[in-house]
Amino acid sequence: MASTLLALAHWSTWAVCAVIKLPQLAAVLAAGSARGVSVGSLLLELAGFLVFLRYQMYYDYPLQTYLEYPIIIAQDVILLLFILRYSGNMKRALFYAVTFWGGWYVLTLRKWIIDLAMNLCTFISAASKLTQLRCLWQTKDSGQVSALTWSMSAYTCASKLWATWCKALSFPLLMPYLLM
Numbered sequence: 001m002a003s004t005l006l007a008l009a010h011w012s013t014w015a016v017c018a019v020i021k022l023p024q025l026a027a028v029l030a031a032g033s034a035r036g037v038s039v040g041s042l043l044l045e046l047a048g049f050l051v052f053l054r055y056q057m058y059y060d061y062p063l064q065t066y067l068e069y070p071i072i073i074a075q076d077v078i079l080l081l082f083i084l085r086y087s088g089n090m091k092r093a094l095f096y097a098v099t100f101w102g103g104w105y106v107l108t109l110r111k112w113i114i115d116l117a118m119n120l121c122t123f124i125s126a127a128s129k130l131t132q133l134r135c136l137w138q139t140k141d142s143g144q145v146s147a148l149t150w151s152m153s154a155y156t157c158a159s160k161l162w163a164t165w166c167k168a169l170s171f172p173l174l175m176p177y178l179l180m
Contacts, residue, residue, distance in 0.1 A: 009163045010064070013156045017068035020156065021075035023148040025082065034083040036145045038135035042083065043096065044128035046076045048121050050100060054107045055118040068156070 028034050049069050056066040084090050107114045136145065 006163055006166060009159045013159045013163075014068050016152050016156050016159075017072055020072060020152045021079050021149060023152075024146040025075070025079055027146045028079070028082050028086065032086065034086040036136060036139055036141055037079075037083055038132045039080070039083055039087070039089075041128045041132035041135065042076060042080050044124055044131060046073065046080065046100065047103070048124035048128060049073050049076065050104060051107065051114075051117045051121050051124070054104060055114055055121075058108055058114050 024037070028037065049072055053066055053069040053073065056069070080096070081090075081093060084093050107117055132145070
């Protein structure tokens with residue numbers, strides 16, 4: 001039963017991640033505008049995902065532990081391109097591509113660089129969300145921000161946390177508390 005629940009958590013997280021940015025992409029495409037969507041937030045999110053992916057690959061973690069990240073990164077890149085297109089800043093796309101490509105290689109020049117970057121990932125992720133919330137607060141308009149994408153993101157975070165806690169603390173010890 002415990003292994004079935006953990007497998008369900010993993011598979012459902014992968015399934016949600018496969019489509020996590022599609023509602024956001026659909027909203028931007030339908031409106032022909034990226035109003036309310038923060039480029040800074042998306043860049044921070046992308047940076048955090050790239051650091052995490054690079055870290056997992058650097059230390060040869062099993063593919064199952066980070067399979068969703070290449071999928072989310074691809075969706076983020078597509079979303080970034082649409083945001084840049086609709087905001088009239090497509091010239092920045094090359095700059096961002098070169099910056100991220102360079103960062104990808106700089107991360108593994110020294111072991112301490114990748115370790116430090118990974119330790120900062122939680123702060124980068126939080127900064128990403130706070131940057132988007134700040135944008136919403138300043139504009140007083142959610143524009144094309146997708147509540148469904150944010151909800152799916154919350155689900156995947158909760159699912160990953162739950163699965164990690166269950167594995168780290170031994171699932172049978174947690175079961176009575178989960179059934180309350």
